Amino acid sequence: MDFEIAPEYQEMRETTRRFVVEVLRPAEKIVEEKQFIDAVMHRELVSEAKRYGVWNAFIPEKWGGAGITDLLPRTLIREELGATSYVLRSYVDNGMFNLDTATEYQRERYLLPALEGEKRSFAGITEPDAGSDNGAMKTTARKEGDEWIINGTKHYISGVDTSDFGVIYAMTDTSKGKHGGIGAFIVEKGMPGFTVGPRQVMMGHRGFNQSVLYFDDCRVPAENMLGDSGGGLRQFLTMIVGARMKVAAEALGAAQYAWDLGVEYAKQREVLGTKLIEKQGIQWMLIDAMIALQGARLLAYEGSWKADQGKDIRVEASMAKLQCTEVAFKVIDTALQVHGGAGYTEDLPLARLLRDMRGARIYEGANELQRYIISKALWGVGQ
Numbered sequence: 001m002d003f004e005i006a007p008e009y010q011e012m013r014e015t016t017r018r019f020v021v022e023v024l025r026p027a028e029k030i031v032e033e034k035q036f037i038d039a040v041m042h043r044e045l046v047s048e049a050k051r052y053g054v055w056n057a058f059i060p061e062k063w064g065g066a067g068i069t070d071l072l073p074r075t076l077i078r079e080e081l082g083a084t085s086y087v088l089r090s091y092v093d094n095g096m097f098n099l100d101t102a103t104e105y106q107r108e109r110y111l112l113p114a115l116e117g118e119k120r121s122f123a124g125i126t127e128p129d130a131g132s133d134n135g136a137m138k139t140t141a142r143k144e145g146d147e148w149i150i151n152g153t154k155h156y157i158s159g160v161d162t163s164d165f166g167v168i169y170a171m172t173d174t175s176k177g178k179h180g181g182i183g184a185f186i187v188e189k190g191m192p193g194f195t196v197g198p199r200q201v202m203m204g205h206r207g208f209n210q211s212v213l214y215f216d217d218c219r220v221p222a223e224n225m226l227g228d229s230g231g232g233l234r235q236f237l238t239m240i241v242g243a244r245m246k247v248a249a250e251a252l253g254a255a256q257y258a259w260d261l262g263v264e265y266a267k268q269r270e271v272l273g274t275k276l277i278e279k280q281g282i283q284w285m286l287i288d289a290m291i292a293l294q295g296a297r298l299l300a301y302e303g304s305w306k307a308d309q310g311k312d313i314r315v316e317a318s319m320a321k322l323q324c325t326e327v328a329f330k331v332i333d334t335a336l337q338v339h340g341g342a343g344y345t346e347d348l349p350l351a352r353l354l355r356d357m358r359g360a361r362i363y364e365g366a367n368e369l370q371r372y373i374i375s376k377a378l379w380g381v382g383q
């Protein structure tokens, strides 16, 4: 296994690090306080990301991106992005659409404007009675002439307040169930029958807010269906493997950032006449955290490397997502503890990192669901 990356990717990694420190970090406090990225700030961030050359880093060149499509360099670059807030890192890592399978109409009207930063989007699969078990979704879509009529409720959907459109999953054929009976639809805000409900205030992820969505005989043109009427879950599951690797890499970056802060603080803070770093209790906390982090990192790198060899990494993605987010949560907690009261204030980023990482143990599949996926793959059983 070789975890070296090509010099041009290394360069992108370094530019991304600079972009995070110089552009995104100063914006973190504003986002935390306003809990929103307005249109003006959005335009500024898009324009800065383009100026640095990091905008759409992972989008193929034929669609105007920087073309970093291999997973290992993505993972390494995403580690850099983990050191800022979720909503801000989307200014480099924007969109999980498959433009190749979208139609010309869908690309022109929605997906390419989103890639240009002119439109923003969300993705909605979770429902009040269907979270880990997406197959239990109750939202339906039935065909009437040239339209699909969508009925149902989604919740915990991120970024809707600042978006123009989203991809919504709905049951198109209940007799087929999740395998062959779920479709994916592009829904625009303002379409008749689509209402954005109240914001669901969460523990973290400020500025990337969650909302309830209501579909009441919402009429969606037939050309807004992505792929075929039964392939929605397949599309989702293909996307989710990449999304889990993304969460894993970002968790590593968040934890590394917290650990570095912990070490820095321990080197300058004096308690009972010696620096914290000289105390064995603190050394051991930081060293154990470093070893755990490196172990989790190797899982993510191995999974990424295997994907680049053309291997199926569904199990590796679950292992990496689970381990990286669990370890990251503990590492951030350790760094916060080393800071004492200062760590618990909002003056430092540690409280935010801890809150955000708590969410990462739940979204893109709760970590218990990852264990279920792994046990199903190993033994064919699981519940």
Ligand SMILES: Cc1cc2nc3c(=O)[nH]c(=O)nc-3n(C[C@H](O)[C@H](O)[C@H](O)COP(=O)(O)OP(=O)(O)OC[C@H]3O[C@@H](n4cnc5c(N)ncnc54)[C@H](O)[C@@H]3O)c2cc1C
Residues within 6 Å of the ligand: 123, 124, 125, 126, 127, 128, 130, 131, 132, 133, 155, 156, 157, 158, 159, 202, 205, 210, 359, 362, 363, 364, 365, 366, 367, 368, 369, 372, 383
């Ligand atoms: C910050 C945040 C952002 C989100 N953004 C989006 C979004 O943009 N779009 C979207 O569609 N959804 C989004 N979600 C929803 C998220 O994907 C779901 O919360 C998640 O899939 C879990 O579903 P649930 O909340 O219904 O929990 P449930 O499915 O009710 O599970 C509850 C708990 O049961 C346990 N569990 C689940 N399955 C198993 C099992 N097989 N074995 C043992 N234990 C198990 C886990 O501990 C789990 O946490 C977001 C959630 C959060 C927290």
